[in-house]
Amino acid sequence: MGMDALDCPVCFHPLRPPIYQCSVGHFICSSCRPKLVRNNCHLCSAETTFKRCLGMERLMESVMIPCSNAKYGCAEKLTYYQKEEHEKACPSAPCFCPASGCSFAGPTDALLEHSASQHKWPCTTIKYSEDVKFTLEPGLHFLRIKDREIFLLNVALEPFGHAISVVCIQPKATNSKFKCRMSYGSFLTDYYQISVYKIRSSSLSDGLPKGYNLILPKDEIADDGKGNLLTFSIDDPNPKVKVHEPICLKPVRGV
Secondary structure, three states: OOHHHHEOOOOOOEOOOOEEEOOOOOEEEOOOHHHOOOOEOOOOOOEOOOEEOHHHHHHHHHOEEEOOOHHHOOOOEEEHHHHHHHHHOOOOOOEEOOOOOOOOEEOHHHHHHHHHHHOOOOEEEEOOOOOEEEEOOOEEEEEEEOOOOEEEEEEEEEOOEEEEEEEEEOOOOOOOOOEEEEEEEEOOOOEEEEEEEEOEEEOOOOOOOOOOOEEEEHHHOOOOOOOOEEEEEEOOOOOOOOOOOOOOOOOOOOO
16 A cells, blocks of 8 residues: 555644545545535535544554664554654664765764774764864864764865864754854963854764864964864853842941
8 A cells, every 4th residue: 555545635744533525435634624615525516514524443453564774673563643743753763974986874973983983083072051172273173062963074175274064964954043162362372362152963864964164274273283172162052040049238327
């Protein structure tokens, strides 16, 4: 059976309880039913009264399918209409290796293991809002907030200087909720630069994102860059607000 037979013929989303049918037997989902004009069936155009179809609802409850990320380790079995919602947040959804010619794909933890064992890329555990210093050596450097998000710092050596970018590695690209601060200073060249920006998110399915967040001109780097330090931090997207207890002042007698 083609799975599209289990979709609403109006919105083309999977049917889910409550499910309605016209007097002839054509199905429609509960979201589309109120949109019909004069209760005319969307398929046969007959004026009808739509009633619940409990048999179709039981069928939809019994159709169980695996997650599309089963090959990446997801063992969930879902009803057909739950599949799309589950896969939006599936922890086993794949991210991709940014190395040219490498076809590895897997969950973020597996990607970290792969990058360390196969490509020898370093990984540093950091804390929100904590300044971390890195040398300006070209290459990739993974950053991880303990047991949480994973970021990738990229330092590229271009003809015009050092180009630096950072991306949050997530299976599904979302609107950025992270803000990054990077700064560089050299006493030898009397040069200082700071950049504050929102971090992009990507599964790296198309490789490293284009563009850079911080560019250090070649003439402002004191030497080959290996002895220079870049200061880096990621702001906490959900900072804890300190609640101060109210201070009670006792009245002073005689005043």
